[in-house]
Amino acid sequence: xxxxxxxxxxxxxxxxxxxxxxxxxxxxxxxxxxxxxxxxxxxxxxxxxxxxxxxxxxxxxxxxxxxxxxxxxxxxxxxxxxxxxxxxxxxxxxxxxxxxxxxxxxxxxxxxxxxxxxxxxxxxxxxxxxxxxxxxxxxxxxxxxxxxxxxxxxxxxxxxxxxxxxxxxxxxxxxxxxxxxxxxxxxxxxxxxxxxxxxxxxxxxxxxxxxxxxxxxxxxxxxxxxxxxxxxxxxxxxxxxxxxxxxxxxxxxxxxxxxxxxxxxxxxxxxxxxxxxxxxxxxxxxxxxxxxxxxxxxxxxxxxxxxxxx
Numbered sequence: 001x002x003x004x005x006x007x008x009x010x011x012x013x014x015x016x017x018x019x020x021x022x023x024x025x026x027x028x029x030x031x032x033x034x035x036x037x038x039x040x041x042x043x044x045x046x047x048x049x050x051x052x053x054x055x056x057x058x059x060x061x062x063x064x065x066x067x068x069x070x071x072x073x074x075x076x077x078x079x080x081x082x083x084x085x086x087x088x089x090x091x092x093x094x095x096x097x098x099x100x101x102x103x104x105x106x107x108x109x110x111x112x113x114x115x116x117x118x119x120x121x122x123x124x125x126x127x128x129x130x131x132x133x134x135x136x137x138x139x140x141x142x143x144x145x146x147x148x149x150x151x152x153x154x155x156x157x158x159x160x161x162x163x164x165x166x167x168x169x170x171x172x173x174x175x176x177x178x179x180x181x182x183x184x185x186x187x188x189x190x191x192x193x194x195x196x197x198x199x200x201x202x203x204x205x206x207x208x209x210x211x212x213x214x215x216x217x218x219x220x221x222x223x224x225x226x227x228x229x230x231x232x233x234x235x236x237x238x239x240x241x242x243x244x245x246x247x248x249x250x251x252x253x254x255x256x257x258x259x260x261x262x263x264x265x266x267x268x269x270x271x272x273x274x275x276x277x278x279x280x281x282x283x284x285x286x287x288x289x290x291x292x293x294x295x296x297x298x299x300x301x302x303x304x305x306x307x308x309x310x
Contacts, residue, residue, distance in 0.1 A: 046278045072252045083231055085226060085229040085230050087169070088177055089226050130158065168240065168243060189212060255287075
């Protein structure tokens with residue numbers, strides 16, 4: 001009997017392994033291996049193309065922590081870290097609760113409408129918002145002209161160092177709200193209707209039901225989604241590359257875009273020679289990884305609470 005159980009368990013494990021093997025191979029080849037390799041590259045002076053690799057130890061990290069432009073990119077990332085996840089997830093949760101509790105007939109349409117930016121290419125989103133922020137014929141400045149606000153007429157929102165970073169927060173939030181709204185709606189729709197009916201009988205209003213029933217019962221989804229949104233902030237440099245490229249004067253530079261700038265060819269001195277600094281870029285990537293890991297760990301501990309059963 002025990003031998004039969006062992007055979008069944010062995011077959012079950014073999015089937016599970018067989019199904020997981022392709023995903024594990026792809027994960028190892030395209031995610032784990034390149035990330036581990038970047039730790040090694042961070043110890044090298046290398047242009048990414050030449051077969052000559054000079055081992056320089058921690059010099060890239062020492063230079064990085066002396067680099068004022070790195071701290072500028074880090075500061076910009078911290079601004080993104082505080083604003084984008086809170087605004088994105090706050091709006092997504094609000095719309096999800098409204099659309100599920102109000103039972104609108106058009107809820108399906110609104111889900112598609114809000115989710116639509118997620119299927120758009122990031123370059124297309126960049127072009128769209130460049131047009132919106134255009135100083136002369138953009139939608140925003142046209143509206144400002146309509147309101148006769150002369151101080152902001154033809155204002156270069158993406159060309160001003162004081163407003164460029166803040167102006168790019170809005171498209172990031174706009175592009176992300178739909179994804180988290182759909183996740184939250186799926187979680188809220190999984191709550192038994194009988195709980196809300198019982199709350200109605202007890203005289204609980206919609207706000208009380210939201211904070212006493214909805215949010216506690218979907219807290220696990222809130223925790224996972226919010227941490228996912230935080231991690232995405234460290235990879236949100238694509239829109240920067242599609243719009244400002246880190247300018248003007250580094251005011252929109254993020255850690256990701258700063259890293260990319262060292263992978264791309266850079267002019268060295270007055271020789272006219274373009275030499276990428278792949279090792280230095282890898283060092284930026286490694287530091288970014290540990291920062292995101294630390295932030296994720298702190299948030300996981302801060303948002304941890306006992307799950308509510310129903």
